[in-house]
Amino acid sequence: MMRRKGLVAILDGLLAYTVAFTAIGLVALLSTTAQEANLKTTYTLNVWAEDLADAVGMSLTDGAEDPTRWLDPDSIGDEKEAEIREALTASLGRIEARLGVQIRVEAGADTIYGDRLAGVGESATAKRFLVSSGGSVSVLKVEVGI
């Protein structure tokens, strides 16, 4: 490279720094703008998952008992459990179609609605505790993906 002197050297240096700053700046701007859009989606999906977890949990009761005590499906009578599953399938299916999301609900060892989420960009999970008649604790998991 030719050695440049004086003011021209300063100008060259400025040009080099300018290009560097601009390039870094543009890359940073592009990536952070994408990040920001994710924030609202994350919050929204979590709100939905939490709401649905509460609603499903409240459904998992054996009519006669305390409705605030949420039961593992194994501890609910078969007939009652079938009713609950049917109602949930209808409700959650409607919600999935309306919102364009995928929902999966696992209660204890069973999956009571949905399959593994496939092709989702982002998902949120909500968990609650269920008790079984033997006194042990299992987990209700609701996943919502979009």
Added chain:
Amino acid sequence: MKRKGYIFSLFVFFMFVSVFIVAATHAKSVSVLEESNYDRVSLMKASNVIRNLRNAVDYGTLCAVGVDASGSPVASETGAVRTVEDAGMPFEIDVGCSLAVATVTVTTPAGDEYVLKIPS
């Protein structure tokens, strides 16, 4: 000729440095937003789980009363609801047992603690 270029390139330089500064401040504000969003989401989930625990779980599920070597009763955790941080529970749940009360402490990553006491 050289001096004309001097002013021109100074203008251009400062303009493009401002792009860099805008990008840097935007990146910082987005990272602050992300952190506060994470905290907000954790707080929401923690309070929901606390409410769930208060309703669903009783002393017997959390603590088992046994006897120690000298024959006096002592309470110990059953480990039923201990959990580690994961996507559905971005906080820690710790259970402490005494004969009179089971204490459930939920700690969010930001350091906020919720304490729930369940009497025996």
Added chain:
Amino acid sequence: MDMKMRSKSGKRGQVFAIDVLFSILPVMMILGASLQYAYLGEEQMKILSADSQRQGAMQALSEHVMAEYRSSPDGQPYVTAEPDYACGGLKDAIGNAPGMPQGYEYHVRVEMPSSSEEHICLDDELWSHGGTQLLDAYYVGMESSTRLPGASGIRFMLEYDEEGRPIPGQIAGVSFTVWDADPADYAKT
């Protein structure tokens, strides 16, 4: 002070010559474009900030109703398909909400699995304009030619039967919407 500079070799030259101005022209164009861009950016920021406020008002409303629902022992304000009571609880909850931000209209719509109709809980007129497709995404900002901008969100509750007990598995969607109040109407109150 004069308008001439001295070059290295001591010769004097004029700074504000036409060729200097000509060469600065691209700089001026860039400056002009960036000023315009800054102005557009500011206008955009005003819109974003108004959107954000509206979404905040909507979120506040939905959180208030959900918090009341969760904290009450009998699930008030619950939603039920029983026609006379479908939204009674919701209307009361919203009517009693303290400190709702001024300058907005608040609307609520409920969709229940056991009823094929949608129950409009506040302001029937809004929905009769065929607005059923609008309102199920959280944080959606909306505008239509007949209305000012709005924000909408959806929450979920279990549906209750007419005796006030939850019906297992029937999950109802409750849609909260906040529109900017028409200044003409707002000025009257």
